[in-house]
Amino acid sequence: xxxxxxxxxxxxxxxxxxxxxxxxxxxxxxxxxxxxxxxxxxxxxxxxxxxxxxxxxxxxxxxxxxxxxxxxxxxxxxxxxxxxxxxxxxxxxxxxxxxxxxxxxxxxxxxxxxxxxxxxxxxxxxxxxxxxxxxxxxxxxxxxxxxxxxxxxxxxxxxxxxxxxxxxxxxxxxxxxxxxxxxxxxxxxxxxxxxxxxxxxxxxxxxxxxxxxxxxxxxxxxxxxxxxxxxxxxxxxxxxxxxxxxxxxxxxxxxxxxxxxxxxxxxxxxxxxxxxxxxxxxxxxxxxxxxxxxxxxxxxxxxxxxxxxxxxxxxxxxxxxxxxxxxxxxxxxxxxxxxxxxxxxxxxxxxxxxxxxxxxxxxxxxxxxxxxxxxxxxxxxxxxxxxxxxxxxxxxxxxxxxxxxxxxxxxxxxxxxxxxxxxxxxxx
Amino acid sequence: xxxxxxxxxxxxxxxxxxxxxxxxxxxxxxxxxxxxxxxxxxxxxxxxxxxxxxxxxxxxxxxxxxxxxxxxxxxxxxxxxxxxxxxxxxxxxxxxxxxxxxxxxxxxxxxxxxxxxxxxxx
Numbered sequence: 001x002x003x004x005x006x007x008x009x010x011x012x013x014x015x016x017x018x019x020x021x022x023x024x025x026x027x028x029x030x031x032x033x034x035x036x037x038x039x040x041x042x043x044x045x046x047x048x049x050x051x052x053x054x055x056x057x058x059x060x061x062x063x064x065x066x067x068x069x070x071x072x073x074x075x076x077x078x079x080x081x082x083x084x085x086x087x088x089x090x091x092x093x094x095x096x097x098x099x100x101x102x103x104x105x106x107x108x109x110x111x112x113x114x115x116x117x118x119x120x121x122x123x124x125x126x127x128x129x130x131x132x133x134x135x136x137x138x139x140x141x142x143x144x145x146x147x148x149x150x151x152x153x154x155x156x157x158x159x160x161x162x163x164x165x166x167x168x169x170x171x172x173x174x175x176x177x178x179x180x181x182x183x184x185x186x187x188x189x190x191x192x193x194x195x196x197x198x199x200x201x202x203x204x205x206x207x208x209x210x211x212x213x214x215x216x217x218x219x220x221x222x223x224x225x226x227x228x229x230x231x232x233x234x235x236x237x238x239x240x241x242x243x244x245x246x247x248x249x250x251x252x253x254x255x256x257x258x259x260x261x262x263x264x265x266x267x268x269x270x271x272x273x274x275x276x277x278x279x280x281x282x283x284x285x286x287x288x289x290x291x292x293x294x295x296x297x298x299x300x301x302x303x304x305x306x307x308x309x310x311x312x313x314x315x316x317x318x319x320x321x322x323x324x325x326x327x328x329x330x331x332x333x334x335x336x337x338x339x340x341x342x343x344x345x346x347x348x349x350x351x352x353x354x355x356x357x358x359x360x361x362x363x364x365x366x367x368x369x370x371x372x373x374x375x376x377x378x379x380x381x382x383x384x385x386x387x388x389x390x391x392x393x394x395x396x397x398x399x400x401x402x403x404x405x406x407x408x409x410x411x412x413x414x415x416x417x418x419x420x421x422x423x424x425x426x427x428x
Numbered sequence: 429x430x431x432x433x434x435x436x437x438x439x440x441x442x443x444x445x446x447x448x449x450x451x452x453x454x455x456x457x458x459x460x461x462x463x464x465x466x467x468x469x470x471x472x473x474x475x476x477x478x479x480x481x482x483x484x485x486x487x488x489x490x491x492x493x494x495x496x497x498x499x500x501x502x503x504x505x506x507x508x509x510x511x512x513x514x515x516x517x518x519x520x521x522x523x524x525x526x527x528x529x530x531x532x533x534x535x536x537x538x539x540x541x542x543x544x545x546x547x548x549x550x
Binding site for chain 2: 040041047051052053062064065070152153178197201206304
């Protein structure tokens, strides 16, 4: 595999949003599509979501996360999309240049005609919900525990309390029960469930795991390892209600207290973020305020169903491809001006062939070395001569100008580049 | 007449179902918004079913665990037994998504299959 300098569409992240974006970008006519993924494999967080419930809309089937991802992965691979794994995007500029650091390829710079941001989201952690008490080992986010239990094969503890009734927390309550752990309690500070009711039924109710609404963790007990937590009931303003405290012995506290779109890269690219969603402001094609930079999935706002993430990815990918193709068509109107024999530089560096049909275009240049005899100034294509005129001498200190005229447009059309040579007539 | 209350898990909508029973017979299902809800409510009242997802050990894979799931629903009361069977299995990479890991698990007529491709290490 070799990585090019320029791609039609670069997608950052290979979760459900990124995969759908890459697939639909390719289908919409983008020739080169690159997906950059920081993990060592494609699929994103779906790979650790081994429970079923995915794809009811997209495939009309009840699939586990890895299988849902697998179908998109297989399609993307069959379409010839390039995946760059084990690679961090360190920076993205508003001019759509990406700075990458890759285990296999080292440091790279890649330009994109369009970019789809699909970095997903990250979990809220303990400091973001401000839990008082010691800071012992044994406090993890639900997603971290999910990764350990489902992918890496570690159990984070034996006796759990889960703070927050988000979907990942409830799903982990069941998963940990399956693996022989005890889940003592799920505490939710709000008066309602924050995840889906179906997860309450299948994950908590089925296994007799008690859910307490209007309850939170008042204190974490234990210096080196969690030994217990102190729970407390709250009123409608989340103030503790004295006298409702309870010590719940446990060795692990899992946090399932919400997700935040991950937009560090977006900010670097000049993308404006909505303070409410934490994701970019987007139009109906998921284009951000920066032209050519699109965003799809949980990086925009947190979804509860992966099917909708895929749909958003599809739209963003298709729109990114359209943007890239328009950009390409615009680039194709230009041909470069290349300094040839005894020419140091030429201004302009490129010219719009359509503009030449409208009127004269002056090419200004300087020579590398003086020639104190009659010279030819020649503008040519690779296989044709476009204009040739003579001068009595050329000197680096005196700028040389050659004028292209509309009547030369037909000859210019035949070539992919314009070369300017300046040489003594005696050598012609 | 007895009334049972359920939350439908057939899709993420989570309809609140009321199932009216006459002894062991379902006579009426209310609150569902689609056909799936009716099927779910009836099943839940008589013999609840669940899909099960877990992991098996895998040797020589890029990860130590392979996620697996039951291709269809099994009786809810048999989940523990199915999990014990799953826990006892060890496979070797490479494995393809949907490869059968345990055929007809504990005689339920349902296969336990792989949830993803698991390439071999290197």
